[in-house]
Amino acid sequence: MTTIDVGLKAFDELNREIRSCTDPELVLTNVHGQRYIGCALTERAITINGTAGNALGSYLDGCAITVNGNAQDAIGDTMNDGRIIIHGCCGDAAGYSMRGGKIFIRDSAGYRSGIHMKAYQEKQPVIIIGERAGSFLGEYLAGGTIIVLGLHQEGKAPVGYFCGTGMHGGKIYLRCDTLPSDLPQQVSASDATEADLAEISGSLADYCAVFALDMEAVLANHFFVLRPNSSTPYKMLYTNV
Known part of the structure; x- marks a missing residue:
């Protein structure tokens, strides 16, 4: 296992160092918002102690990233495979155009999580958010699964405004007692059945084990x-798969 003390290193210097390292396990300490960490990486495990900057794990293709802290915007942008775990909150646009892998967020996420998320055959991306998500969750959702658990929300709808606007595929699960009052016309809401919950049981078990x-x-x-x-x-407008 290799440890890099990040401190005030520029993001490009840090990412060159990460790419040149041949160790499959890497720990980054004292991270202060450096961007693009883990961009397009494959079979590795990276642990980040601190605050990860924008576009963490963008184009990720099999790497496992764990953040012991918060993360900023656009985590998992267009990720294809792998896993991102955030032991805290994240900013806006988590999982933008995500097409595979899993993102687990312990606490809350900002606006537009899962926007343009998609799925194809065996590629079925999953985002699970522990507490609540901001407005426009799942905007233009085309595939995959988004789950918001509403922990510590006292049964209130754990999302902001315009949840699912323009969605044309995939599913959004909300753990709460009342639905958002402004669901758009493109969204059909129902009580989750045993069959619905069975579909997400594997991902939920994984999430619960992590946290x-x-x-x-x-x-x-x-x-x-x-x-x-x-x-x-x-x-x-989209091809059926």
């Missing part, structure tokens, strides 16, 4: 599932 949560307690609360309305005009 030491009691999965039975998580599943004891009510879930809604949001799907694209079959009459949405966006669906006809």
Whole structure:
């Protein structure tokens, strides 16, 4: 295992050092918002102690990244495979155009998480957010699964405004007692069935193991599932897979 004390290193210098390192396990300490960490990396494990900057894990292709702290905007931008775990909060646009892999956020996420997220055949991306997400969650969602657990939200809808705007594929699960009052016409909402929950049980078990949560307690609360309305005009613009 190789450790890099990041400090005030410029992001480009740091990323060159990461790419030149042949050790499959890497620990970055004293990280202060450096951008593009782990961009397009494959089979490696990176642990970040500190605050990860914008575009963490963009184009990720199999690497596992764990952040012991918060992360800024656009984590997992267009990621293809791998896993990003945030032991804190993240900024806006998490998982932008994500097409594979998993993003686990312990606390909350900013606006537009999962925007343009998509799926194809075996590529089924997943984002799980522990507390709440900001407005425009799942905007133009084309595939994959977004789950917001609403922890510590006292049953209130754990999302901001315009959840699922323009969605034409995929599913959004909300663990709460009441739906958002402003769901757009493109969204159809229903109580999650046992079959719905079975679809996400594997990812939930993984998330709960990472953050030491009691999965039975998580599943004891009510879930809604949001799907694209079959009459949405966006669906006809995309190829069925």
